[in-house]
Amino acid sequence: MTQQKALFLKEKQGAWEVSATSIPEPGAGDLLVKIEATALNPVDWKIQKYDWLVEEYPAIVGTDAAGEVAAVGDSVAGFKVGDKVFHQGWFSNNKATFQQYTTVPAEIAAKLPSNISLDEAASIPLxxxxxxxxxxxxxxxxxxxxxxxxxxxxxxxxxxxxxxxxxxxxxxxxxxxxxxxxxxxxxxxxxxxxxxxxxxxxxxxxxxxxxxxxxxxxxxxxxxxxxxxxxxxxxxxxxxxxxxxxxxxxxxxxxxxxxxxxxxxxxxxxxxxxxxxxVFGTVHGSAERATGVSLYSKLTSLVEKGEIKPNRVEVLPNGLAGIPDGLKRMEEDKISGVKLIARPQETSLLSQ
Ligand SMILES: NC(=O)c1ccc[n+]([C@@H]2O[C@H](COP(=O)([O-])OP(=O)(O)OC[C@H]3O[C@@H](n4cnc5c(N)ncnc54)[C@H](OP(=O)(O)O)[C@@H]3O)[C@@H](O)[C@H]2O)c1
Missing domain, CATH: 3.40.50.720 (NAD(P)-binding Rossmann-like Domain)
Known part of the structure; x- marks a missing residue:
């Protein structure tokens, strides 16, 4: 399989649209993750409204993911195909998370502990x-x-x-x-x-x-x-x-x-x-990477012991196609104490 569905922001301050695109390839040190859950964040609607952070369009955004390792790049140690993981994404089309597959450096991914769901795990990274x-x-x-x-x-x-x-x-x-x-x-x-x-x-x-x-x-x-x-x-x-x-x-x-x-x-x-x-809240950047790698090396254990608990979550309907309505609710300040989650694999063909 080489194709997947992604939610695109077609142009600067333009409309959201679900369409087919190629599945990214994991580079050396990367995991390819099949995304089962992604979280919505204020930055996602702010990118559309204020033309901020993203340079290349059509763009895929979203920076929280939980799912299953679908492939591993060269030199990856400690992860194998089928592992359940969660991680932070970044605003480039091969690392963003409003899509069905994404890539992430393995050093900033964590294995899912057994005490939380994939939906809950997606509420953690950003x-x-x-x-x-x-x-x-x-x-x-x-x-x-x-x-x-x-x-x-x-x-x-x-x-x-x-x-x-x-x-x-x-x-x-x-x-x-x-x-x-x-x-x-x-x-x-x-x-x-x-x-x-x-x-x-x-x-x-x-x-x-x-x-x-x-x-x-x-x-x-x-x-x-x-x-x-x-x-x-x-x-x-x-x-x-x-x-x-x-x-x-x-x-x-x-x-x-x-x-x-x-x-x-x-x-x-x-x-x-x-x-x-x-603060610049990403573990992908060079300045913050060392702190991020250190955090991710302990994250599974912190969550497993209940020392870090995920946010409470609300799962949105319609997979990737449900995200724009969720972002609208965030923009209108209608979200209180809960993280909105979308399940990219539940995107129906009608969304294309
Ligand atoms: N610099 C960065 O890298 C970075 C990274 C991540 C997020 N951010 C920013 O950080 C902010 C928080 O992000 P988030 O994802 O955590 O937001 P969020 O969960 O979507 O925020 C919703 C919450 O905001 C609370 N709130 C609104 N106005 C408030 C006020 N005057 N005093 C106290 N609480 C208030 C509400 O609290 P109640 O339910 O109690 O009413 C609501 O639960 C956003 O503005 C986001 O853009 C920046």
Whole structure:
């Protein structure tokens, strides 16, 4: 078989369309993965709306996959045809995940543990990478892209930050759910997160100590943070609106780091000695690759032990053809505390 179905963005800011295309070939070190589940992310609709990140059209996007190894490239060790895996994709047509087959370097793929489904596994890669790189990525040539903390999947990092508070804006976002879980493994305490009040017990179950209703004035949050015993040295803003960025910056202790997920919009105090770093949430890039390889070497075990739990998922109908409606719901801010999943193999011929 050489042909598959993919969801194409036909041109810049154009329409989505399912059509046939060739199955990519795995290069040296790569896996070819038959995708059983892919997750939708805000970046996917933002690419269509804002003409961003992608240069070549027609383009396939999508960057979360779980499925089965269909072939292995030269020099791949540790994986064989038939293994169930999950991984992050990238915005090139042979690595994106809104298609039935894709390729990925084996060093940034993880085997599926038996305690989660393929749908759940597809909710992990991009959200977890963004959380992990924001907290643990270190200085690189292009500037700081993370808080540079020691990762908890390395022995030296487990519980290293015990007794230190952390504040998170957007606890119920996909990224935020992974920030809570990683912060717990790092020992941070208390873990304070903003979210809709309905998510309180769920986020408590992931490790949040205090969940603050995100619809309350941010001034109330400032007061609560001032009650933490130790200085607030790390703030992660998983929504990064101008007002959350500014509040996060203002409550940060001198010497601390604010991690943001969008372009900085902060009135800064040049004498404050506070670092602001914008995460680039992919394990594919050269700057983040080493942290990504290290994370993926431990990821199966972290999930198997229940130390990293996937997001709650909602499976969309109609395979790849169901993705555009899901992206519309995301754009309209109608998704709350759940990851939307599509199953590419369920794309019917009528979708072509
Ligand atoms: N820089 C990067 O590389 C990178 C990578 C990944 C994602 N991102 C960005 O990070 C953001 C989060 O991505 P995601 O996939 O995790 O999003 P998501 O899960 O789709 O986000 C949906 C959630 O946003 C929450 N939310 C909306 N406004 C909020 C506010 N003012 N305060 C607190 N929570 C709020 C809602 O929380 P409630 O349900 O509690 O109301 C909802 O559950 C997006 O803007 C995305 O574009 C950036």
């Amino acid at each position: 959200g977890l990478a963004t959380a992990a790189l924001g907290l643990y990525s270190t200085l690189d040539k292009g500037g700081q892209r993370g808080a540079g903390l020691t990762p908890p999947w390395e022995d030296a990092g487990r519980d290293k930050y015990a007794g230190k508070p952390i504040l998170l804006f957007g606890g119920a976002t996909s990224v935020g759910q992974y920030v809570i879980q990683l912060a717990k493994l790092s020992g941070f305490s208390p873990i304070i997160a903003t979210a809709s009040a309905k998510h309180t017990s769920f986020l408590n179950s992931l490790g949040a100590d205090h969940v603050i209703d995100r619809n309350k004035p941010l001034s109330e949050l400032t007061e609560l943070v001032s009650l933490t015993k130790s200085p607030l040295e790390v703030v992660y803003d998983a929504v990064s609106f101008p007002e959350t960025q500014q509040t996060g910056y203002d409550v940060l202790a001198p010497g601390g780091t604010l991690v943001i997920v969008h372009v900085e919009q902060i009135n800064k105090d040049s004498s404050a000695n506070k670092t602001v770093t914008q």
